[in-house]
Amino acid sequence: MNKQIINQYFFSSFIIAAVVLLSAPLANTENYHVVSFILLFVVSILATFMGTGPVLLASTLSAIFWNFFFIPPHHTFQIDKTEDILIFGLFFIIALVNGVLTTRVRVQEKLVRDRERRTNALFQLTRELSKASGIEEVLKVAIGEIKSHFNLDSFFILQDGENILYDTGRLQKDKKLNSGEYHVAEWVFRHGKKAGAFTDQPFENDLTFYPLPGTKVIPGVVVVRLKEPFNEDQKSYWDTILVQISNALEREFLAEMAQRVRFLDESDRLYKTLFNSISHELRIPVATIMGASDSIINSSNPAGMQQALCNEIFTASLRLNRLIENLLNISRLESGHISARLDWYDMNDLVNKVADDLKDELKPFTLTAIIQEDMPLVKIDFGLMEQVLYNLLINSTQYAPPASEILMAVSYLDENMLIETADKGPGFPEQEIKRAFKKFFRVNENKTGGLGLGLSIVKGFVEAHGGTIHVENRIEGGARFIIRIPTEKPDIKNLQEAYYE
Amino acid sequence: MNENETILVIDDEKQIRRLLEITLSANEYKVILAVNGKDGLIDAATYHPSLIVLDLGLPDTDGQEILKKIREWYQKPVIILSVRDSEEDIIKALDNGANDYLTKPFRTGELLARIRAALRSGKNLSDTTELTIGSLTIDRTSHVARKNNEILKLTATEYSLLLLLAKNTGRVLTHQYILKEIWGYGYIHQTQYLRVFVAQLRKKIEDNPSKPTLLITESGIGYRFGE
Numbered sequence: 001m002n003k004q005i006i007n008q009y010f011f012s013s014f015i016i017a018a019v020v021l022l023s024a025p026l027a028n029t030e031n032y033h034v035v036s037f038i039l040l041f042v043v044s045i046l047a048t049f050m051g052t053g054p055v056l057l058a059s060t061l062s063a064i065f066w067n068f069f070f071i072p073p074h075h076t077f078q079i080d081k082t083e084d085i086l087i088f089g090l091f092f093i094i095a096l097v098n099g100v101l102t103t104r105v106r107v108q109e110k111l112v113r114d115r116e117r118r119t120n121a122l123f124q125l126t127r128e129l130s131k132a133s134g135i136e137e138v139l140k141v142a143i144g145e146i147k148s149h150f151n152l153d154s155f156f157i158l159q160d161g162e163n164i165l166y167d168t169g170r171l172q173k174d175k176k177l178n179s180g181e182y183h184v185a186e187w188v189f190r191h192g193k194k195a196g197a198f199t200d201q202p203f204e205n206d207l208t209f210y211p212l213p214g215t216k217v218i219p220g221v222v223v224v225r226l227k228e229p230f231n232e233d234q235k236s237y238w239d240t241i242l243v244q245i246s247n248a249l250e251r252e253f254l255a256e257m258a259q260r261v262r263f264l265d266e267s268d269r270l271y272k273t274l275f276n277s278i279s280h281e282l283r284i285p286v287a288t289i290m291g292a293s294d295s296i297i298n299s300s301n302p303a304g305m306q307q308a309l310c311n312e313i314f315t316a317s318l319r320l321n322r323l324i325e326n327l328l329n330i331s332r333l334e335s336g337h338i339s340a341r342l343d344w345y346d347m348n349d350l351v352n353k354v355a356d357d358l359k360d361e362l363k364p365f366t367l368t369a370i371i372q373e374d375m376p377l378v379k380i381d382f383g384l385m386e387q388v389l390y391n392l393l394i395n396s397t398q399y400a401p402p403a404s405e406i407l408m409a410v411s412y413l414d415e416n417m418l419i420e421t422a423d424k425g426p427g428f429p430e431q432e433i434k435r436a437f438k439k440f441f442r443v444n445e446n447k448t449g450g451l452g453l454g455l456s457i458v459k460g461f462v463e464a465h466g467g468t469i470h471v472e473n474r475i476e477g478g479a480r481f482i483i484r485i486p487t488e489k490p491d492i493k494n495l496q497e498a499y500y501e
Numbered sequence: 502m503n504e505n506e507t508i509l510v511i512d513d514e515k516q517i518r519r520l521l522e523i524t525l526s527a528n529e530y531k532v533i534l535a536v537n538g539k540d541g542l543i544d545a546a547t548y549h550p551s552l553i554v555l556d557l558g559l560p561d562t563d564g565q566e567i568l569k570k571i572r573e574w575y576q577k578p579v580i581i582l583s584v585r586d587s588e589e590d591i592i593k594a595l596d597n598g599a600n601d602y603l604t605k606p607f608r609t610g611e612l613l614a615r616i617r618a619a620l621r622s623g624k625n626l627s628d629t630t631e632l633t634i635g636s637l638t639i640d641r642t643s644h645v646a647r648k649n650n651e652i653l654k655l656t657a658t659e660y661s662l663l664l665l666l667a668k669n670t671g672r673v674l675t676h677q678y679i680l681k682e683i684w685g686y687g688y689i690h691q692t693q694y695l696r697v698f699v700a701q702l703r704k705k706i707e708d709n710p711s712k713p714t715l716l717i718t719e720s721g722i723g724y725r726f727g728e
Contacts (some may be wrong), residue, residue: 134573282543321606341721343676343692343697343721345692345696346696346699346700348700348711349696349699349718352711352713352718353718353720356712358533377693377696377697378694381721382720382721383588383721384722386720386721422712491693491694492693492694492697
């Protein structure tokens with residue numbers, strides 16, 4: 001900045017000297033007064049684009065040169081005529097006033113321009129802040145603004161919602177506060193006052209800590225390393241942008257809090273549903289086992305009745321076992337511990353296995369299993385797919401009317417295995433079909449029991465194979481599930497040669 | 502027939518021990534109960550039971566370790582009875598020398614069937630010249646298998662597979678084990694070969710190939726030959 005001013009001083013001196021030289025022919029004439037007007041004119045021009053100092057210098061030089069070279073007697077500072085003394089005095093004053101006034105106008109104008117620039121910048125900032133979604137984006141905008149406007153690196157420390165400060169280091173990798181600095185930040189956060197370098201709460205190093213002035217909560221603290229204190233203008237702009245940034249942070253902050261509350265509500269609701277249905281689902285079979293076995297122990301029932309009671313106990317224990325299986329499977333799914341261990345399997349084997357596992361439950365129904373004639377081997381996780389088919393079939397047995405047909409069809413098409421199961425039960429109410437795979441969903445809170453986990457396990461296991469499942473109501477009534485699992489065909493060419501030996 | 506058969510049950514759960522004691526005694530087996538791995542090893546050495554039922558989750562030592570120690574000298578059948586139902590655990594137990602496994606909860610009827618099958622296979626000396634399983638007979642000298650006295654047309658691989666399974670009646674053989682025995686070490690991951698041959702073999706030996714009763718699939722583990 002100094003260099004520029006010095007240049008201005010040189011420039012104004014040079015111009016005045018040049019004008020004086022050009023006016024030299026007029027030196028010995030009676031028109032030497034004209035020179036004073038020319039010089040005044042030049043000084044006025046200079047005043048429009050130069051600082052006060054150079055203008056003052058120009059006016060002083062003009063007065064001196066005019067006096068020295070043009071006012072008789074020449075080459076002396078002596079002025080003989082009274083009118084010349086007057087003109088010289090006036091000249092000096094006019095040059096001075098003209099110069100100073102013009103500069104002041106220019107300073108005013110600069111201020112107005114600066115203010116406008118700031119207003120614009122602030123407007124920009126407000127817009128960007130309102131567009132930013134999430135704390136990280138707000139911080140990015142804020143840090144960018146502080147960098148571009150003040151040429152300062154800034155560092156934000158925010159609170160976590162329970163008045164604990166945390167580093168936002170994920171945005172500002174190399175900057176970590178040491179424990180002393182952290183304590184200052186804590187102090188600033190608790191008291192809502194700035195501290196550090198250039199404040200009345202100085203601190204051993206050169207950082208300055210400003211609290212972020214939120215309206216309801218203090219979102220945190222911003223830290224900068226100032227080279228010199230802010231001047232009045234900078235300070236007011238700094239305060240203004242801090243308010244804007246705080247507002248944006250506070251907004252994001254409150255949104256995040258609300259989200260957290262919603263999440264807690266949701267998990268609370270889930271917990272209650274789970275708790276209610278599990279306690280119900282556990283109690284019923286346990287009550288059966290307890291009652292039936294007690295009856296066997298304590299009374300001499302006829303043998304036929306004993307047998308019937310034992311059957312009830314056995315059925316109840318199967319139900320309990322299924323419940324535990326489902327709970328374990330859903331928790332495996334939830335914890336993300338499911339990964340399909342793929343190997344080659346014969347779908348005939350899988351379907352037979354499931355039909356065999358469920359032979360008692362399927363007894364009242366007709367199971368029609370159709371497996372494509374030339375069905376290739378497929379790459380699946382046998383255990384997971386066994387559970388998938390098991391859950392689908394057991395669902396059908398719970399909803400379909402006795403003696404009806406339950407269909408299972410397996411085919412291979414375009415690198416995909418298709419499994420379709422269908423029953424003649426009531427199907428899904430149209431408005432609820434979308435929720436079929438949701439946890440704890442049961443059609444009309446059906447009394448057939450179960451936690452409503454079966455289908456969400458089915459979906460989870462199918463997806464673990466990279467497959468999809470789709471449910472629809474059949475036109476003729478009942479539900480139809482269509483599973484599509486991508487699988488290659490095995491390479492068994494060599495095998496045919498080995499076979500015919 | 503069961504008079505001489507002694508069964509050692511190693512399980513830390515009192516209710517399971519009591520259930521097994523009642524069930525096995527009712528079926529005229531002599532039952533010895535051990536509550537932990539250490540006692541189990543001592544009892545196995547002392548009584549030399551005909552069969553051991555072993556829980557994997559023991560309080561003092563891991564059941565897999567007990568199984569390895571027992572297998573150092575004990576040739577008779579060991580059946581695993583455990584709540585651990587992951588394929589890894591089961592395959593590991595079978596690799597460690599278990600004949601069979603059942604996961605808790607189990608049906609006692611199923612357990613008794615497995616025990617009977619295992620005891621029978623223990624007597625089926627693997628170097629006899631003729632093996633008989635139900636309606637199947639395998640003549641090892643002439644490499645001929647018959648079903649209901651009719652000769653089965655088998656390829657060499659089908660025959661070796663059938664023989665391997667039949668020699669191990671009542672025992673669960675893992676996919677890897679079968680692949681290794683029939684095709685060799687380089688093939689233990691070529692499960693597709695095994696699937697193809699099992700399907701072919703079933704068509705020849707089963708009365709109804711879609712409801713197999715001889716060559717039974719063990720989900721994700723392997724195959725068992727039995728009944």
